[in-house]
Amino acid sequence: MPVIYFLIYLLTMIGIYSLLAMSLNFQVGFTGLINFGQVAFFCIGAYASSLLVTKAGAPLILGFVGGMALSGLFGYIISIPTKSLKADYWAIATLAGGEVVRLLALNEGWLTEGPFGVMSIPQPLRWLFSKDSYPLFYLFLIAACVLIIYFVLSLLTNSPFGRNLKAIRDEEDLCLSLGKNTRKLKLQAMVVAGMVAGLAGALFAHYITYISPENFKPIETFLMWAMIIVGGRGNHLGAILGAVVIQLFNVSTRFIGGYVPLGSDTMAALRMVIIGLLIVLFLLYAPEGLIRERKKVYHLKRKHIE
Amino acid sequence: MLTLTIRDLQKNFGSLRALDRVSLEVQGNSIVGLIGPNGSGKTTLFNVVSGFYEKDGGEIYFKGERIDGLRPDQIVKKGLSRTFQVCKAPEKLTVLENMMLAAKSQIGEDPFSALFRRPRVSMLEKANLDRAMDLLEVLQLVDLRNEYAGDLSGGQKKLLSLGRAFMLDPDLILLDEPTAGVNLTLATQLLKVIRELQKKEGKTFFIIEHSMKVISDICDKVLVLNFGKIMAEGTPEEIRKDEQVLKAYLSGA
Numbered sequence: 216m217p218v219i220y221f222l223i224y225l226l227t228m229i230g231i232y233s234l235l236a237m238s239l240n241f242q243v244g245f246t247g248l249i250n251f252g253q254v255a256f257f258c259i260g261a262y263a264s265s266l267l268v269t270k271a272g273a274p275l276i277l278g279f280v281g282g283m284a285l286s287g288l289f290g291y292i293i294s295i296p297t298k299s300l301k302a303d304y305w306a307i308a309t310l311a312g313g314e315v316v317r318l319l320a321l322n323e324g325w326l327t328e329g330p331f332g333v334m335s336i337p338q339p340l341r342w343l344f345s346k347d348s349y350p351l352f353y354l355f356l357i358a359a360c361v362l363i364i365y366f367v368l369s370l371l372t373n374s375p376f377g378r379n380l381k382a383i384r385d386e387e388d389l390c391l392s393l394g395k396n397t398r399k400l401k402l403q404a405m406v407v408a409g410m411v412a413g414l415a416g417a418l419f420a421h422y423i424t425y426i427s428p429e430n431f432k433p434i435e436t437f438l439m440w441a442m443i444i445v446g447g448r449g450n451h452l453g454a455i456l457g458a459v460v461i462q463l464f465n466v467s468t469r470f471i472g473g474y475v476p477l478g479s480d481t482m483a484a485l486r487m488v489i490i491g492l493l494i495v496l497f498l499l500y501a502p503e504g505l506i507r508e509r510k511k512v513y514h515l516k517r518k519h520i521e
Numbered sequence: 522m523l524t525l526t527i528r529d530l531q532k533n534f535g536s537l538r539a540l541d542r543v544s545l546e547v548q549g550n551s552i553v554g555l556i557g558p559n560g561s562g563k564t565t566l567f568n569v570v571s572g573f574y575e576k577d578g579g580e581i582y583f584k585g586e587r588i589d590g591l592r593p594d595q596i597v598k599k600g601l602s603r604t605f606q607v608c609k610a611p612e613k614l615t616v617l618e619n620m621m622l623a624a625k626s627q628i629g630e631d632p633f634s635a636l637f638r639r640p641r642v643s644m645l646e647k648a649n650l651d652r653a654m655d656l657l658e659v660l661q662l663v664d665l666r667n668e669y670a671g672d673l674s675g676g677q678k679k680l681l682s683l684g685r686a687f688m689l690d691p692d693l694i695l696l697d698e699p700t701a702g703v704n705l706t707l708a709t710q711l712l713k714v715i716r717e718l719q720k721k722e723g724k725t726f727f728i729i730e731h732s733m734k735v736i737s738d739i740c741d742k743v744l745v746l747n748f749g750k751i752m753a754e755g756t757p758e759e760i761r762k763d764e765q766v767l768k769a770y771l772s773g774a
């Protein structure tokens with residue numbers, strides 16, 4: 216039986232990280248915005264939802280919506296000073312932004328309980344299920360979220376909006392010369408990405424029921440990057456596949472840990488080294504990742520084709 | 522009346538005076554050529570007018586409104602667009618996607634509409650698709666419609682920038698060496714298309730060409746830029762005979 220629970224846990228984490236990877240891919244793969252502080256969205260979504268529910272007594276659904284909204288708002292806010300920055304400065308600014316959020320969670324104890332974290336976070340519809348069946352329900356909830364977000368993001372990236380984002384990624388000056396308000400578009404992309412990652416944060420918090428700043432270290436951003444590098448960018452399926460691969464590796468080596476004569480710290484470090492190596496190998500030998508960006512082909516009427 | 526008026530425009534790069542008190546006028550519904558030796562400041566003029574570079578002095582009016590100081594995208598929305606001498610070709614957007622990208626005021630560019638007003642969005646997309654295919658036909662790019670723009674040859678990229686400009690359909694189009702690298706037959710044909718657009722739809726063109734030959738047939742007026750200054754202005758006939766211009770070209774080349 217424990218194997219099943221381990222499997223459910225693994226799949227649940229894959230689902231949460233799929234959302235995070237899709238969000239990062241939306242920024243990096245589609246819009247060309249390098250974000251080294253992606254974990255900030257995750258953190259804000261988790262804390263906002265938990266605190267709204269535990270401290271403000273809001274209903275769970277409002278916690279989720281609030282988590283998404285605040286994380287989207289954060290996407291908006293970091294876009295304001297950074298929107299005129301060139302790509303490399305943008306990257307540094309987001310890295311700093313990510314740490315600022317975690318340090319706020321750590322130090323603003325009156326609100327966040329500081330290093331102790333938020334405990335006893337309630338779970339949605341918990342009373343409907345037994346202790347044994349609840350994890351399975353939650354897995355379905357997350358699977359549904361992944362499906363919906365996949366669908367919504369696909370609609371967006373296939374729309375004129377998504378076409379603009381890809382054009383910004385490839386040739387920003389061209390977009391300007393065609394009258395596109397690239398600042399506004401980048402801002403909108405960050406808000407969308409923030410909301411998706413915020414949802415992942417809320418789902419995570421209400422799943423593990425206890426969060427602390429420890430959960431939101433820069434290493435998480437590193438994992439999300441590994442996912443989109445391995446899975447492929449500019450392609451939502453690639454992000455999901457990347458989340459599967461990296462989580463499988465990350466979690467299964469934790470499992471193996473018990474059978475290898477290495478301390479857990481050493482194991483953790485070794486895991487990151489191996490993921491780092493994987494990133495390098497992919498960048499060198501398969502820079503497009505496992506699934507490459509799909510070419511957009513328009514359906515034409517017959518009169519055009521003959 | 523649609524007019525582009527430039528007064529005393531200045532642009533410096535360090536101690537280099539790339540534009541030295543340039544004043545000129547482009548009348549609506551005409552084709553104006555801008556020629557001059559390499560490095561004389563032609564592209565810089567376009568960059569400043571289209572809002573990509575900040576000016577160091579002077580004024581720019583379009584349709585009677587000040588446009589200097591506006592962002593490039595704001596200037597485009599007023600009806601003035603430009604192409605680039607070194608073509609911008611989004612690597613992972615197909616030729617057809619490029620054309621679709623250029624269409625103006627698409628409601629699907631707003632994420633909310635893209636999700637919740639899909640029938641209207643796809644109706645507009647269909648209309649744009651028809652127009653894009655018609656234009657690609659003229660430019661002989663139909664067979665390349667599903668190629669990535671980044672994979673095109675230099676000449677094909679030039680054609681695509683023209684295509685985008687026609688798709689965007691502004692009132693005044695600044696073209697930076699539109700036929701460089703395009704084979705002669707097609708280049709001649711393109712100039713004819715430009716002429717037709719000007720006659721039929723009342724479009725205005727301001728065209729940079731490195732060589733006099735290419736545009737003298739279609740221009741109503743030609744301006745000559747040398748060392749950042751307008752050194753001559755007149756009909757193609759007059760310019761061709763101008764001693765000073767000939768000398769500048771000989772020394773510049």
Ligand SMILES: Nc1ncnc2c1ncn2[C@@H]1O[C@H](COP(=O)(O)OP(=O)(O)O)[C@@H](O)[C@H]1O
Pocket residue numbers: 534537539557558559560561562563564565566
């Ligand atoms: N971004 C820039 N920075 C510095 N110098 C520039 C820049 N752009 C153009 N120049 C200089 O300005 C002068 C005019 O260049 P340009 O406008 O490209 O000439 P043209 O298009 O007539 O060949 C040249 O001497 C060029 O080196």
Ligand SMILES: [Mg+2]
Pocket residue numbers: 563564565606
């Ligand atoms: Mg030039």
